[in-house]
Amino acid sequence: MNAPTPNMSDTLARILADKYEEVRERSAAVSLHEMEKRAAAADAPRDFTRALCDAVAEGRVGLIAEIKRASPSGGLIRDPFEPATIAQAYEKAGAACLSVLTDGPWFQGDLGHMVQARAACSLPVLRKDFMVHPWQVFEARAMGADAILLILAALSDDQAQELEDVARSLDMAVLAEVHDRRELDRALGLETRLIGVNNRNLKTLVTDLGTSDELIPLIPADRIPVGESGIRTPDDVRRMCRAGARCLLVGEHLLRQADVEAAARELITALD
Numbered sequence: 001m002n003a004p005t006p007n008m009s010d011t012l013a014r015i016l017a018d019k020y021e022e023v024r025e026r027s028a029a030v031s032l033h034e035m036e037k038r039a040a041a042a043d044a045p046r047d048f049t050r051a052l053c054d055a056v057a058e059g060r061v062g063l064i065a066e067i068k069r070a071s072p073s074g075g076l077i078r079d080p081f082e083p084a085t086i087a088q089a090y091e092k093a094g095a096a097c098l099s100v101l102t103d104g105p106w107f108q109g110d111l112g113h114m115v116q117a118r119a120a121c122s123l124p125v126l127r128k129d130f131m132v133h134p135w136q137v138f139e140a141r142a143m144g145a146d147a148i149l150l151i152l153a154a155l156s157d158d159q160a161q162e163l164e165d166v167a168r169s170l171d172m173a174v175l176a177e178v179h180d181r182r183e184l185d186r187a188l189g190l191e192t193r194l195i196g197v198n199n200r201n202l203k204t205l206v207t208d209l210g211t212s213d214e215l216i217p218l219i220p221a222d223r224i225p226v227g228e229s230g231i232r233t234p235d236d237v238r239r240m241c242r243a244g245a246r247c248l249l250v251g252e253h254l255l256r257q258a259d260v261e262a263a264a265r266e267l268i269t270a271l272d
């Protein structure tokens with residue numbers, strides 16, 4: 001388990017260097033075998049992909065609403081920060097799924113936030129973290145996660161395949177995230193139908209909705225495109241929809257509003 005060589009001006013590389021270290025420490029404290037047992041004993045997963053498809057079939061935006069306290073680009077985003085209350089607001093607004101940041105050093109996230117959010121509602125929940133080792137996938141399921149994110153820019157083909165296989169063996173959904181054509185081609189080699197196009201470049205942290213305009217039309221019809229990051233307005237939602245994505249992952253804009261529920265509803269109903 002070797003971290004890619006960090007180029008210190010590259011944010012993703014720096015995050016990954018910390019993540020490999022974290023996984024090394026945590027998997028020394030709890031063995032892979034023990035984590036597998038905990039995953040097998042967890043509550044049944046909620047169907048993440050189905051929740052998105054149902055929303056779209058009903059004419060809504062399939063919103064994956066994100067819960068995070070902070071981010072490297074946005075700084076402290078919400079304070080006070082109450083994952084359970086936010087989860088309930090998103091559910092009331094009609095969100096299809098949740099995404100909860102669990103990375104500590106860079107997002108002030110915690111697996112506890114995910115546990116609190118999931119317990120407070122009936123929505124399927126994605127563990128948003130930098131997954132590099134099967135141990136983390138078992139840990140995610142053990143703590144209740146219904147889906148994981150696989151960031152192609154952070155993984156070799158073999159790693160992505162191995163992590164997808166573990167997730168599938170646990171009946172979890174996989175959101176494969178890309179931000180250029182090469183990564184898209186690699187993601188299409190996986191079995192998952194959920195292909196996320198991240199408008200944020202994880203090296204520079206700059207967002208550009210043009211990334212979705214370019215890549216979403218290239219996604220085959222048997223997959224489910226998800227537009228990710230930098231989406232703020234009903235116009236942005238319609239733009240993603242014109243590109244071909246009716247499923248969207250939105251965080252910062254919603255979390256900066258006093259009335260999270262109204263803000264989520266505004267985006268979910270933007271196609272009406």
Ligand SMILES: O=P(O)(O)OC[C@@H](O)[C@@H](O)c1c[nH]c2ccccc12
Binds near residue numbers: 128129229250253
């Ligand atoms: O807060 P935003 O700009 O609405 O973006 C949400 C989500 O797409 C973003 O948090 C994200 C997408 N891919 C990631 C990978 C790691 C960390 C975070 C992310």
